[in-house]
Every structure is written in structure tokens, then in C-alpha cells.
Amino acid sequence: KNLKLAGGQLAILVGGSANKKLFELAYDNKTNAITDIIGEYRQDDESETFGSESSEDLLDEIIDSDIDYRDYEALNLDTVIASPKARDLIFAPIVTCTVDHIIQASECKRGGKYIAPMLRLLSSDLILDEPDDFDQADLPALARLVHLAGLFGTRVLLSSATLTPDLVTGLFEAYMEGRKLFNQSQNKPTPKVVCAWYDEQPKAMLSEQCADVGDFYQAHNTFSEQRASYLAKQPIRRKAEILPLSLMSYNKNQDHQFYSKLAQALVDGAIKLHQHHALTHQTTDQKVSIGLIRVANVNNITSIAQQLFTPDNVQLPTDTVIHVTCYHAKQLLLLRNALENKLDRILDRSDSKVSIFNHFEIKQAIANNPAKNHIFMVLATPVAEVGRDHDYDWSIVEPSSMRSIIQLAGRVWRHRPDKVANEPNILLLQHNIRHFKKRHAKAPIFTHPGFETITIKPKSYDLNELITGEQLAHIDARPRIISSINTDERKHKKAETLSELEHQVMHELLNSSKLNYVNAYWHSDATAGTPQDDWLLIPRMVNDDEDTDEPTTGFDAYFSEDVFEKGLTHASPHNQELQVLNFEFTHPFIKPWLLTTTQAALKDIQRKQPDKSLRSLAITYSSVSLDRITLSNNKGWRFHEFFGFMRE
Numbered sequence: 219k220n221l222k223l224a225g226g227q228l229a230i231l232v233g234g235s236a237n238k239k240l241f242e243l244a245y246d247n248k249t250n251a252i253t254d255i256i257g258e259y260r261q262d263d264e265s266e267t268f269g270s271e272s273s274e275d276l277l278d279e280i281i282d283s284d285i286d287y288r289d290y291e292a293l294n295l296d297t298v299i300a301s302p303k304a305r306d307l308i309f310a311p312i313v314t315c316t317v318d319h320i321i322q323a324s325e326c327k328r329g330g331k332y333i334a335p336m337l338r339l340l341s342s343d344l345i346l347d348e349p350d351d352f353d354q355a356d357l358p359a360l361a362r363l364v365h366l367a368g369l370f371g372t373r374v375l376l377s378s379a380t381l382t383p384d385l386v387t388g389l390f391e392a393y394m395e396g397r398k399l400f401n402q403s404q405n406k407p408t409p410k411v412v413c414a415w416y417d418e419q420p421k422a423m424l425s426e427q428c429a430d431v432g433d434f435y436q437a438h439n440t441f442s443e444q445r446a447s448y449l450a451k452q453p454i455r456r457k458a459e460i461l462p463l464s465l466m467s468y469n470k471n472q473d474h475q476f477y478s479k480l481a482q483a484l485v486d487g488a489i490k491l492h493q494h495h496a497l498t499h500q501t502t503d504q505k506v507s508i509g510l511i512r513v514a515n516v517n518n519i520t521s522i523a524q525q526l527f528t529p530d531n532v533q534l535p536t537d538t539v540i541h542v543t544c545y546h547a548k549q550l551l552l553l554r555n556a557l558e559n560k561l562d563r564i565l566d567r568s569d570s571k572v573s574i575f576n577h578f579e580i581k582q583a584i585a586n587n588p589a590k591n592h593i594f595m596v597l598a599t600p601v602a603e604v605g606r607d608h609d610y611d612w613s614i615v616e617p618s619s620m621r622s623i624i625q626l627a628g629r630v631w632r633h634r635p636d637k638v639a640n641e642p643n644i645l646l647l648q649h650n651i652r653h654f655k656k657r658h659a660k661a662p663i664f665t666h667p668g669f670e671t672i673t674i675k676p677k678s679y680d681l682n683e684l685i686t687g688e689q690l691a692h693i694d695a696r697p698r699i700i701s702s703i704n705t706d707e708r709k710h711k712k713a714e715t716l717s718e719l720e721h722q723v724m725h726e727l728l729n730s731s732k733l734n735y736v737n738a739y740w741h742s743d744a745t746a747g748t749p750q751d752d753w754l755l756i757p758r759m760v761n762d763d764e765d766t767d768e769p770t771t772g773f774d775a776y777f778s779e780d781v782f783e784k785g786l787t788h789a790s791p792h793n794q795e796l797q798v799l800n801f802e803f804t805h806p807f808i809k810p811w812l813l814t815t816t817q818a819a820l821k822d823i824q825r826k827q828p829d830k831s832l833r834s835l836a837i838t839y840s841s842v843s844l845d846r847i848t849l850s851n852n853k854g855w856r857f858h859e860f861f862g863f864m865r866e
Contacts (some may be wrong), residue, residue, distance in 0.1 A: 223312065227310070227311045227312055228310060228311070228312045228313075228314065229307060229310035229312070229313045229314070230313075230314045230315070231307070231313065231314070231315035231316070231319045304334040307338055308337050308338050308341070313338065313342075317346065317360075319335065320335050320338065320363070321359055321362075321363050322335045323335035323336040323338070323339045323366060324363045324365075324366045325359070325362075339366065339367060340370045340372070343372060343375065344363075344364075344367045344372050344373070344374045344375070345375045345377060346360075346364075346374070346375070346376050346377065347377045347378070348377070348378045348604050349378060349381070349385070349389070350378050350380055350382065350385055350621060350698075351378075351604055351625075353667070354669070354671070354723065354727060357727055357728065357736045360389070361388065361389065361392040361728070361736050362392075364389045364392045364393050365392040365393065365395060365396040367393060367396065368392070368393040368394065368395065368396025368397035368398075368399075368400060369397070369399050370400065371397070371400045371404075374393055376389065379628070379695045379698075380621050380695050380698040380699070381698070381699065382698055382699070382701065382720060382721055382724045383435065383438055383439060383442060383699070383700075383701050383721075383729075384701070384724035384725040384727075384728050385724045385728055386438055387431060387435045387438065387728065388724070388727070388729050388736070389728070390413070390428070390431065391431050391728075391729075393411070394409075394411060394428075394430070394431070397409050397411060408429070410427040410428065410429045411428050411429075411434075412425065412427055413426050413428050413434060414426075415437075415438070415441040417445055417448075419445075419448060422441075422444060422445070424437065424440065424441045435729075442699045443700065445699060446696045446699060446700050449695060449696055450692075453638045454638060454639050454691065454692045455630075455631055455635075455637060455638060455639055456627040456631075456692075456693035457639040457641070457642045457643060457690070457691060457692065457693065458623075458642055458644040458645065458646050458685075458689075458690045458691075458693050459642040459645055459646070459690065460645070460646050460647075460648050460681050460685075460690070461483060461614065461645040461646065461647050461648060462483075462648050463483060463647055463648040463649050464648060466479050466480065466483075466654060467654065468654035468655050468657075470655075473521070474525065476654065477522055477524075477525045478525040478528070478532065480522060480525075480651070481522050481525040481526045481531060481532050482531070482532050484511055484614060485526070485534055485540065485808075487645045488511070488540070488593055488595060488614065489534065489535070489538060489593065490645075491611075491612035491614070491642070491645065492505070492507045492509070492538075492591060492593045492611075492612070494612075494641040494642075494643070495507055495611045495612050495641075495643055496591065496593075497574060497575075497611070499575055499584070502584070503590070504584050504589070504590055504591070505590060505591050506574060506575065506580060506584065506592045506593075506594065507593055507594065507611040507612060508565065508574070508595075508596070508610055508611050509593065509594070509595055509596070509610055509611055509612040509613060509614065510596045510598060510608075510610045510612075510613045510614075510626070510629060510630075511597050511598070511613070511614045511615075512598055512599070512600065512602060512603065512613065512614070512615045512616060512622075512626050513597065513598070513616050513651070514599070514600065514616050514618045514650060514651065514652070514666075514667055514668075515599065515666075516546045516547070516599055516863075516864065517864055517865055518651050519544055519546055519598070519599060519861075520544070520861045520862065520864040523542060523544050523860075523861055524801065526540075526542055526805065527542075527801075527803045527804065527805045527808055527810070528804070528805065529804055532805065534807055534808070535591075536589075536807075537589050537591055538589060538590075538592075538807060539587050539589045539592050539807050539809065540592075540593045540594075540595055540808045540809070541592065541593070541594045541595065541809050541810075541811035542595045542597060542809070542810060543557065543595070543596055543597065543811045543813070544597050544598075544860060544861055544862060545557060545558075545561070545596055545597065545598040545599070545601065546598060546599040546862060547599065548842070548844065548864070549842065549862035549863065550755060550816065550839075550841065550842050550859075551841045551842065552816065552839035552840055553859060554862075555819075555839075556814040556819045556822070557812055557814065560579060560812050561606070561812070562606070562607070563577065564577050564579060564580065565607075565608035565609050565610065566607070566608075567609040567632075567633040567634060568609075568633040579811070579812060580592075583811060589807075594811060596610070600618075600622060600667055602626070602629065603622055603625040603626050603629070604625055606629075607632070608629050608632065609629065609630075609631065609632040609633040609634065610629050610630050610631075610632075611630070611631075611643070612630060612643045612644065612645075613626055613627070613629065613630050613643070613644050613645075614644075614645045614646075614647070615644065615645070615647065616647050616650050616651060617647060617649075617650050617664070617681055617684075617716065618650055618664055618665075618667045618668040619664060619669050619719075619720060620685075620697050620698060620715075620717040620719075620720055621698055621720060622667060623644075623693065624693065624694070624697070626644075627644055627693040630644060631643070644693060646681055646685070646690075648680060648681050648682065649679055649680065649681065650663065650679075652664075652665075653679045663679050664676065664679075664716070664719065669719055669720045669723045669724075670719060670723075671723060674713065674719065674722050674723050674726065675712050675713070675719075676712060676713045676715075676716065676719050677713065677714055681716070684714075684715050684716040684719075685715065685716055686715065689715075689717075697715075697716075697717035698717065701721040702715075702717070702718060702721070703721065703722070748845045748846070749845070749846040751777065751843070751844055751845075751846045751847070752778035752779065753775055753777065753842050753843070753844060754775070754776045754777075754778050754781055754837060754840055754841050755773045755775055755840050755842065755857060756773060756774050756775075756776060756833075756837070756840060757772075757773055757816050757817055757820070757836060757840070758770055758771060758772050758773065759817055760820075760831070760833040760836045772798060773816075773857070774791040774793060775791055775793050775795065775796035776789050776790070776791055776792065777789075778841060781837060786837060794854065795847055795854045795855065796854060796855045796856075796857060796863075797854065797855070797856055797857070797866075798857055798858070799856040799857060799858040799864070801858055801860075810860050813860050814859070815859055816836075816840060816859060819839075820835050820839070820840070823835050823839065844863060853865045853866045854866050
């Protein structure tokens, strides 16, 4: 949209047909007929036979593009690449996708899934957005991809405001080793790689020819120091304060007491931030603010949210009403999509002429209650940190890394560059929740997400000791782009600050002379991840178009694969593993906000696809991926349309 690209210039890879259709419905940019929903999931019987993987499509994903193949007839590739989706990926001048689509180029497995991404990488530049968002366990795959780009002679661009020197240098080394092989294949001498650095300053561009890692590291630090000097001179737009949690303790048998105290602390913090950063309605004099509370893990979000709605556990002034919504990945596809569409619209504050009070969801909430103060609270996991162009008035953050704090700070006043922070607009919890649960264990605390490892630890888990007053007074990217310690100090020393912890880990993994699982290009066992199962949660109301005595309330849970192979009628429900949570919102001053029922979301989609039954739409869109239930992790799942999915 902002680049003004036509359909024939851009191809967008999305995760599947359901994601693609929701994408189209949200932006209303297609008029083509929709293929049969069940038919999209029918698998070719031959492809299920072992040894016939080469007959499968080269891409599982759906491509959204309007490429005219006639422009490429001279290449005569029709017989080589018969798949239209693969041709879209290769022929489109610009392809936008998540990194897991293109990273298949360096992950050669049977079935030829690497062929189309590899051909794309061979014939185009590679732009990686937010590469520092990768977990340590994912860095081997990222390094292999960049190495392969160098091997193909491809140019690489890294885009992020929070790249650490060691991460960039490590990726340069991976690229350089690949580029040496490329030059050998072309009978060229050892390369000097042309490297350039850019930011928003018109005259800050730096360009150097780097023959080795030393040249690159020196040039990168020169640019980073210039940028840090520039950032230090900017008006203070994000200012933080630490929210005390020192009197709290956790008892597994009485965890509701811990979460109720935490919920009260978050409410108190939200009220404090609201007082300084609320907007006032010109007519009613009511004050409104929208804030983001970022919690590291889904289970903690649902536990906090349930305590918020319990009247005896959370107290707030009588002139204040809080409206809460939960935003995380453990939610049905269609409900998460409905929520994101609303948040995208409400939190787009780039047009100063559009008042926050004009949105129906805000207008209705304050009209239903005459209270003077209305606080709108988005309780979210790290999905809110990157990838969403949202603008909040304030934020409260559970600390896990300096990077996450900086990234989340970028969502505060994101579209309002003229605002200056005279008062703190960000609160950081004194400890993260894992600290209370694992206080006496030797396991890392700042992890999943976070950078702490078994061997590299901080000196303390109290944020008062891990973030300097200077960093709190002006939250920006300087702690990430400048490393405050030299190589000798990195050894045998606990990190003094949260940012120092990250620099130590990145140096150990990506800029060290020692052989490790990143620079040796082999998988660590940690990269396997948690096995997932794909579920369908079908509302029983979809049976209302058939003659049946089935109840029209509640849900039935099915394995997706079972439904797609046998059909919904013959598939067996698994309602013991995935049960519905009954919960009543009884707090008089804390209300659920942006709540959409599955039935309402399905009917909304049906209005745009009137030829489809509610049952077929539910099979397509009422889906979710959840951690597999195993012998070692045998707790089932509970579901609520507001909270999403949570472990029992």
C-alpha cells in the first residue's frame, strides 16, 4: 500500500487458504470466485504414499499475486516448474513472506520443498526484517540462510533498529564464507564485500569494502557510535519507571493469590499512567487512554485476566472503568483475525483528524458507563512487539530482554512523533513472573523469551539493578547497538545489566572464534521446538442447517487431519482433551472489550461468502495449533472465546 505496488509486482505468501481468505476479506481486494472449502484440504492419495514426495506441490503455502506469465514465456520454464504457486514465488519482482518460507532454501528435505525458495534466493536480493527477533535456538538456521545467500552471490539487507554488533558481525562472517565459495566458482579473487549502513538521517550513510570480519566490525561500530550520538540528542519520547513487586511471593497451591496481587499492581500502574496520558472528550469531559500490558507467556495472561474480573480481588476508584482484551497466538484463527482487524483500525493514529472517540468500540464503551475515566487495556504476549503497526498511549512490560523493552517502547506514540514524554509512559515490572515461580531453581529466568543461558547469567534478577537510570530516563536503541564491554571482560563475569547479558550471549554465539552450533552449521537439539497438533473447534450451532437433535450451544473439538480425511460427520470428537471454560465477568468496573463470539465471527464471514454454509466456514476458520498432549506434558486445554486457550 505505502510503496504503491501493483498486483503484478508483488506476491504475498500466507500460511494457508484460510489465512489467505481472511487476508482478502480484511482488505477487500479480491473479487474472484472462491474454491470449494473442503476441496482445498483434500490430499492427493498418491502423495501420501512413501516415496512419492516428489509428486507433491513445491509449495504448501498460498500465493496472493497477479503475475502475468506471458512476460516469462521466453524462459520456457513451464515443464520444469509446473506449479503456479512456485512460478508466482519465482517470477514476482517482489515477494513478501515470513522467513520460514524462504528459509526452506537451506533446509533440504525430501519432496523438493527447497527448490522454489532456492531458485528465488538465487535470482533476487534478500531483505531480512527484524533478524534480531530470532531466538538463540533459531540462529543456526538464520546463519545457514545468510551463508547460502553469499554462496549464490545474492545481496543481503538487514533491517532493524536494535541489531547488536556481534549479531551483525556473525551474519557478515556467514555471508563472507559463502561469498568466498561463490567467487571461487566464478574464478574471481577473494572478495571485498561492499557494505553500507543507513538510517533516517540524510547524510549518515556509510559505505566500506570489507575484506574480513575485523574490517566489518570496525566500520559497523563507527556507524553505530554516530547513530548513538544522534539518538542521544533526540527529544525524550519514551520514559520508563520500575513498578515495585518486592512484596510478592508465589505458592503453586495458592497461585490465585499471587495473580490477584499481580493484577492489582497492574491496575494501579495503569491508573497512574492513565492520569498522565489520557485524552479528554471535548463534550463529556471523559478521559480515555489505550495501553498495552505485555506479558511474556500466554498462561500468565489468562491467569491475570481471570483475576481482573473477580470483584473481591481487584479494587479501583469508583470513577474509573477498565476495558480489557486478551491478544495472543493461542486463539482460534477467526477470533484472532477479528480482534486484529479491530486493533489495526483503532490503533492507527497516523491521521490526526481521526479522533480515538470516533471509533464505535470506544464510543459504545464510554456511552454504556458515565464514569469519568475509561482505561482500555490490551493484555498481550510478545506478538504485540513486532509486526503490528499499533500506537498506544502507554505500556506496562514484564521484562525478559532489553530488546523486547525497546521494541515494545516503539509501540508507544508510534504514529505521533511530536509528543514528548515529560512523565513516564512506560512501566517495567521489577521482576518477571518466572522469577517468582523459579526463584530457588538453577534454571535461567530471563528465557523463553529472553537471552539468559546456563553459563551466561545476570548479577541479579531485580530490574532496579539491571537497568541504569540513564536507560530508564530515555528508552531508545542505544543499549542494543552499542556494546559496553570489551572481549576480555566478557569471560567469567556475570552481566551487570540486562543489555550486557544480551551482548555476552550474542558474542558467544555469533562472534566467537570457538566452534559452536551456530557457526558450525548444524542443528542443535533445542531447535526442534515443541510438537504441535492442529485442532478444529466446531461450534455446535453449525448443525442448525441440518435435521438433528444436537444442542446448538457449546463446541466439539476435532483433530484437523481427522476432519479433512473423513469429513466432519465421520470424525471423532476429542472433547476430553479440549474443554470449554465457563467464566462469568462479574467485576462492576472491569469489563471485557472487543469480545467477538465464534458464532458472530462466522456469520460475519458468511455475509461476505453467502454461498458457504456455517459448517464449511467453521471447518476452514475455526482452527488453532496447540502444544501436543504427551505423557510428559499430559494436561489438556481449556477454551474461552475471550481468554483463548490455556492449559488445565
